[in-house]
Amino acid sequence: MVNFTQVLTGERSMTLHRLQRVSSDYLVTLVVVAETENLSEAASLLGISQPAVSQQLKALSQAVGERLHERSGHGVTLTRAGRELARESAPLLRGYRGVMEYLSSLEKGEAGVLSVAASNTVAAHVLPNWLIKFRRAYPGVRVSARSTNSELVVSSLDNGEMEVGLIESPEYSHSKELVERVIGGDELVLACSPSLFDFTLPEVSYSEIEHLPMVWRESGSGVRSTVEAAMVKAGIFPRTVFELAGGEAVKEALVAGLGVGFVSSLAVGREVEDGLLKLAMVKELGRITRAFRIISRPFDELSIPARSFYQLVVGKP
Numbered sequence: 576m577v578n579f580t581q582v583l584t585g586e587r588s589m590t591l592h593r594l595q596r597v598s599s600d601y602l603v604t605l606v607v608v609a610e611t612e613n614l615s616e617a618a619s620l621l622g623i624s625q626p627a628v629s630q631q632l633k634a635l636s637q638a639v640g641e642r643l644h645e646r647s648g649h650g651v652t653l654t655r656a657g658r659e660l661a662r663e664s665a666p667l668l669r670g671y672r673g674v675m676e677y678l679s680s681l682e683k684g685e686a687g688v689l690s691v692a693a694s695n696t697v698a699a700h701v702l703p704n705w706l707i708k709f710r711r712a713y714p715g716v717r718v719s720a721r722s723t724n725s726e727l728v729v730s731s732l733d734n735g736e737m738e739v740g741l742i743e744s745p746e747y748s749h750s751k752e753l754v755e756r757v758i759g760g761d762e763l764v765l766a767c768s769p770s771l772f773d774f775t776l777p778e779v780s781y782s783e784i785e786h787l788p789m790v791w792r793e794s795g796s797g798v799r800s801t802v803e804a805a806m807v808k809a810g811i812f813p814r815t816v817f818e819l820a821g822g823e824a825v826k827e828a829l830v831a832g833l834g835v836g837f838v839s840s841l842a843v844g845r846e847v848e849d850g851l852l853k854l855a856m857v858k859e860l861g862r863i864t865r866a867f868r869i870i871s872r873p874f875d876e877l878s879i880p881a882r883s884f885y886q887l888v889v890g891k892p
Contacts, residue, residue: 601631602664603671605643605653608632609661613650635660682879685715689880692731693741694797695822697867698722700841701759702741709884716880726795729753732870738881740870743797755870756889762840763802763863764854768832774855781811781859788816788834790825798822801865802837809859826852837863 607617608628618625636643643657653661677686689709693702699722706718721731725742732740733750743761765784767774772787792799806813816834819825822842829836830851846852856862869888871877877885 599667601635602660603668604628604631605635605657606661606664606668608644608651609653609658611650612652685713687715687878687880688717688719689713689739689878689884690719690721690737691739691741691881691884692721692723692728692737694725694728694743695722696743696761696797696839696842697741699822700839701867705884705888709887712887713880713883716883724793724795725797725800729870732872738871738878739884741867742870743801743865743867752872753870754873755868757866758869758889760864760866763798763837763865764840764843765835765857766826766829766838766843766846766852766854767835768830768851769853771832772835772853774853777855778858779855781809781857784835784857785813789813790817790819790828790834790836791815792822792825793818793820796822797865798837798839802860802863805860805863811859 604617604621607620608614611617611620614625614628618628621628632644639656639660641656642654643660644651644653646652691702698720702720706720709716710718719737721728721737723731728737728740728742731737732753741758765779767784767787772784817828817836819828822838825836826838826842826846828834829838830846840854843852843854847854869885871881871885874882874885
């Protein structure tokens, strides 16, 4: 009689060598046969033909060096060696069933993790609505969301830390493995507290406001990089007085009258409505618009939760 504990611990090296050439599928087949005691029923559960089941049992018997099953009038009966090997192999079937149940849960939105990083503007004004829709459709998926500037969003995707990114900066390069698609956009406008400078017209020349302190977002932000590119093109080189991290900090500084600064039109609707901020376009710069983009690895390489989120945002790839 073969002692399968000895086989698995290397004490029967010749038998172990033979078993290593046998697919784990054969061991799963043996366990299913042990459960059903019927080759036809086992074949149906495994999704293969009955002759294939018989062939796998034969190959397994040859590898072990002992007969593992016998036909009976009511089906099939495992020998003592077959029962022992089936018992040792049962965790394979449990693991396989666990994997299949997990994959089924992923497809139904009952499991998995969605990791998404978004630049601050997108995270504050666009992403929440998408996440609400995603959670309604896939309530079992855990969402890991991060808000940061565009440069760090790209970096988190390049290094594999996050799976999907949402940014607005056009010039941040990323690895060739990442692809992108435009999903919307906004306009960047000059904002200021009426107590500091009251815009009477929707358009001002830069000479009218160049004496005022300029409040900037931190280096790496989409707002700052887009506006700076437009200023360089127009031959304007402002002096930075305040540099603050995050759009909310800049907005609060502008409301407090610390200076003028550029903000997303999406970010200041309430402050404009309440009369806390006035908006204008700088003549020399014209309208400053930018596109929001979703970036990720190719669709087929994404996890199931990431593919589901991508399709929710942009439709079919």
